[in-house]
Amino acid sequence: MHGSETQLASTVIFGLNPMWYAAILFIFTYVVIMTERINRAIVSLLAAGLMIFGGVLNQEAAIRGIDFNTIGLLIGMMVIVAITRQSGVFQYLAIWSAKKVNASPWGILAMLSVVTAVVSAFLDNVTTVLLIVPVALLITEELRVKAYPYLFSMIISSNIGGTATLIGDPPNIMIGSAVNLTFNDFAFNLAPVIIVVLIANLIPIYFIWGRHLHAAAEDRQRVMDFNEHEAITDQLLLKKCLAVIGVVVLSFIFARFLGLEAATIGLFGAAALLLLQCWPHDADEQSRLVTHAFTETEWITIFFFVGLFIVVHGLDSTGLLKLLADKVLALTGGELNATAMVVLWSSAILSAFVDNIPFVATMIPLIKAMAPQFGGPEGLMPLWWALSLGACLGGNGTLIGASANLVVAGFAERAGQPIRFVPFMLTAFPLMLMSIAICTVYMYWRYL
Amino acid sequence: MTARTLMNPDPATLRPSDTVAAAADHILKHHLRHLPVVDERGRYLGTFSIYSLLQLTLPKAVLDKHGLENVSFVTEHVSDLAQRLGGRREESVQNWLNIHEVAHPDTPAMEVMLLMLHGRTTSVPVVDKESGRLEGVVSFWDVLEKLQGENA
Numbered sequence: 001m002h003g004s005e006t007q008l009a010s011t012v013i014f015g016l017n018p019m020w021y022a023a024i025l026f027i028f029t030y031v032v033i034m035t036e037r038i039n040r041a042i043v044s045l046l047a048a049g050l051m052i053f054g055g056v057l058n059q060e061a062a063i064r065g066i067d068f069n070t071i072g073l074l075i076g077m078m079v080i081v082a083i084t085r086q087s088g089v090f091q092y093l094a095i096w097s098a099k100k101v102n103a104s105p106w107g108i109l110a111m112l113s114v115v116t117a118v119v120s121a122f123l124d125n126v127t128t129v130l131l132i133v134p135v136a137l138l139i140t141e142e143l144r145v146k147a148y149p150y151l152f153s154m155i156i157s158s159n160i161g162g163t164a165t166l167i168g169d170p171p172n173i174m175i176g177s178a179v180n181l182t183f184n185d186f187a188f189n190l191a192p193v194i195i196v197v198l199i200a201n202l203i204p205i206y207f208i209w210g211r212h213l214h215a216a217a218e219d220r221q222r223v224m225d226f227n228e229h230e231a232i233t234d235q236l237l238l239k240k241c242l243a244v245i246g247v248v249v250l251s252f253i254f255a256r257f258l259g260l261e262a263a264t265i266g267l268f269g270a271a272a273l274l275l276l277q278c279w280p281h282d283a284d285e286q287s288r289l290v291t292h293a294f295t296e297t298e299w300i301t302i303f304f305f306v307g308l309f310i311v312v313h314g315l316d317s318t319g320l321l322k323l324l325a326d327k328v329l330a331l332t333g334g335e336l337n338a339t340a341m342v343v344l345w346s347s348a349i350l351s352a353f354v355d356n357i358p359f360v361a362t363m364i365p366l367i368k369a370m371a372p373q374f375g376g377p378e379g380l381m382p383l384w385w386a387l388s389l390g391a392c393l394g395g396n397g398t399l400i401g402a403s404a405n406l407v408v409a410g411f412a413e414r415a416g417q418p419i420r421f422v423p424f425m426l427t428a429f430p431l432m433l434m435s436i437a438i439c440t441v442y443m444y445w446r447y448l
Numbered sequence: 449m450t451a452r453t454l455m456n457p458d459p460a461t462l463r464p465s466d467t468v469a470a471a472a473d474h475i476l477k478h479h480l481r482h483l484p485v486v487d488e489r490g491r492y493l494g495t496f497s498i499y500s501l502l503q504l505t506l507p508k509a510v511l512d513k514h515g516l517e518n519v520s521f522v523t524e525h526v527s528d529l530a531q532r533l534g535g536r537r538e539e540s541v542q543n544w545l546n547i548h549e550v551a552h553p554d555t556p557a558m559e560v561m562l563l564m565l566h567g568r569t570t571s572v573p574v575v576d577k578e579s580g581r582l583e584g585v586v587s588f589w590d591v592l593e594k595l596q597g598e599n600a
Binding site for chain 1: 507508509510512513514515516518519520521522523524528
């Protein structure tokens, strides 16, 4: 396949060597994405077009570069979440957890962090914080305590929780899809260390803020008076959602046995839930409900992925990523230990400052090219876990490390308790390094 | 007919530094719904209204644009709401303005009425296009009286 694409690339119209053309276009694309001056979906689609116009790929090859398993799974989960969130179940969960700890300020902080982590493991991180942060803000307002420690801890927990499963964070979806890893593979390999990392992060948060939090008995009583059952706005819809999500998760667990890929499960689940939600209604109401579910889908992210896959595939087809992989291997002496550590730590540091999605999209073909050195695809497994842990947890390093961080910062700003870049980083970056250190120990213990 | 012919050219206004307490008293005393707020050069900044007062009784988490859509789980008493409003009485009105769509003096009457309907408001500020100065306010009642007069 690559042979014919390279041949095509030799007819490049701009007179540049295709490898140079692809590399320059790739770097320029990533720089423009990082400046955030132009919407990232526009940038990646334009760059994908330029890969084709420049003769690096033809349209057929470009479409082969798009990982439709990732795209389908993302869309399927987004539709399921868009419908489920209407039921109010996530607010219910947040209030229920706050009351379980008698509305004590530290107890609530710890509980909301755990709830955020667990929900993030199954939902997109941005969606999770959009659902839970408003409840946290309401509770802190009622308790008359500062919101900052709560918001800080929820940012950290959301990125940590998202790392635990196949569907928790886009990098995992991409890695899982590219290497054919299942839901169970992620759960068995990442969830154990993620639990340790979450607990380890909550300890310093307790010593910095938690032990100083106090609330008056009457303010705590106001929170205890919340009636969480009222948060559920639609009991029937909730039952439908829980049934579909249950079947979807079971299908993920038995995916290999059933011979099903993730996108099939996600999109079928979405269609089934739409059917359950729509069937009692007339045509007009059905089209309103379906339109709503589709509008809530984050098309910017989806098209960003589409363009990005094409750009990275273009770069890959010129053989440049293979060259880079050889360079990395020369640097690490072709040793698995050293290579895994380079992948883990460089992913973490880079992901603290740049979007981890384009980074992981580039790293996947690069790591794949290392297969011969480590005895075939099986030998690469530790590198995939290193990439996932580094890219997902690295997002905790700075306020711009992940989209969820910026969404929470938006809430904080509007609530009049802004989260600033430098103060956030002074606490968050050391915590992120600690998390990666824990992962280092885990990787040596389990894989190296 | 244009906004200029419909408007009250001399409406009661507030300054951004006026307190919530003063504005609330004024609204209650005169049974007003909307008070335009203007700076020292007479430029329109926004409107302090009965909706601003409603917002002042609610937690900020509820007012956020991505905030909670359903708060029926909160079982606060009227005293809690009153306490929250009471705690904010000395804040200045500028933090609690609603920004309404405005008309210009030469905006046609039909457009002004459509602004009222779409904005669910009973008063439309009339603002000079260039200077941003508040020229007057068209209230729903002024329009109705004019219409009644035509039919008589």
